[in-house]
Amino acid sequence: MPASTRSWRARAEVKAGDPLSPGPRPHPSTAIRVLGFSLRDRHSGYVFIAPAILLLVAVLAYPALRSLRLSLAHPGPGPGGVTLLQYGELLGSGLFRQVVRNTALFVVASVALHVALGLGIALLLNRPLYGRTAFRVLALLPWVVPDVVAGIIWKWILNPLYGVLNEGLFRLHVIAAPVEWLTAPTLVLPSVILANVWRGFPFVMIIFLAGLQSIPAELYEAAAIDGAGTVQRFRHVTLPGLRKIFVVALALDTIWEVRRFGLIQAMTGGGPGTLSEVLSTQVFKQYFQFFKFEYASAMAIAMTGLLLVVSLPYVRMIVREE
Template identity: 40%
Template sequence: MSTAVAPVRKDVRDTRVRKFFWRMWRERSAYLFIAPGVIIFSVFTLAALIFAFYLTFHRWSIIEPEKPYVGLQNYEDMIHDERFVQSVLNTVYFTGASVPLTMIIGLTLALLLNQPIRGRAIFRTAYYLPVVTPFVVSALLWKWLYNGEFGLFNYYLLKGHIIDEPLLWLSDKNLAMPAVVLMSVWSGVGFSMVVYLAGLQSIPYELYESAKLDGCGTWRRIRYVTIPLLRPTTLFLLVIGIIGSLQVFTQIFVMTSGGPVNKTTTMVYYMYLWAFKYYDMGYASTLAFALFAMLLVFTALQLRLFKDGGTQ
């Protein structure tokens, strides 16, 4: 026999509402303190996000008065856009090359600089300097190093008889993206090193002593003690690295402008072209939400994989 649930009476609902507003009034000073942050977030983030989603359903040119509603046409155009597909592949290539290299080199440096060696603080500072160098400055510096006529890379490669003629690093379709990846790894290794150093210093030394007593050598201690206990640190760097690499823009803008023949055109740079070169904010917003979806999927997959791995 089923029993019907009695609906909440109107006077009870009114009492709950009054209690809610009374608690808000009682804590009014706290709400007053957080009000500026809430207002700024609502205006410049939440409202902007909603408006950008609204733009995806319009052909929204910033130089034309007509902004017609096109429904899902922008999404359909994006799916059939070969340049967009190429930009996705370029972004995945950049991410797959730069993130693992940055993390592996960062972990190696952290392991070395965690040892009691002379001048350790100087080395740590030197490796971290590229991180605090403005990205535009770093990109300009590496663009000069890659110069085909007077760049240092070609100079020393020719001097060592490794190559017979200068390489056009940023103009060769096979070398442009690896050159950008190398510059990005150089600028990001310091951050990975510092984070891994923090993770290494949180590992109890007693675990290494126990492993040593069990006959484990250096490599076995790294494999069975260091790497498993660095799992949260690795997850953090992996998520942050993928999010950052999927949004790569500055080095592409400064060093290659998406060339040659779109071989270095990434998703964010392609989005920039549609927004500020072709002036179609509707299609650019559609590309932005596609990037958001990719970031969401990648992050969810990483969290799920690491969670499953930690429970085994």
């Protein structure tokens, strides 16, 4: 029994021994008290969740609804009422299509590489190895620094003239001339994705490693006794054991990468031109640089819709469990 509970008990006993206290209560009245308590108890449940819920309604739901309202408003001083003008403009905009494509590429590539690297390394680490703990601890470092910092470090490494990557490749005779990692149209997104893979795979790896270690060893032993080989054990024990964690990691990572802002803002600012613009940087620009509030809101709403659709399987899984 934890110490806190024990001291609690002790205090309760002291109270009972106090001559001023009513002493041991007769049984029926205790029952009534407990009944009365349980009636009020439900209310105290609301008291516990009220601060968080009210705060979230005020700081999240209300602004979100305001954005929705704004996305349906006529821009500028004009007639009131509701319009789908902005959404029409979005659908017709080549820039918006490009931004959606960029976002999709950035998110899919980042998440796929996070999961591939994360799962691969977790499988490697799921055995007795020298220095395993040290490796696990250090591997998470890229994930704990701000994504702005990650972006800046890689911007320096990828610098065309003074960057250490170009120099290394040059010395290895892989390249003959400096590569413009962050300004060449075909390279800018892959370069940003590279930095984001460095930043993000450790988290997925840690989660998978924890998942692997939660699979009971008996399952592997039983499978081995039944004559299952390495591949079969992986397919029938490891993968099913990781199913839930797979959904969680995939969902959280996807949500985070769709929302990613600082990394891209620091590395390219969306450039060159608009070639590395993603939804978050583009909404930011439309709102705070071009002051197209209604249009930016419509884009943000579209982005939110995308996020909600993407995370549907995750939400369904969690709700079913609860």
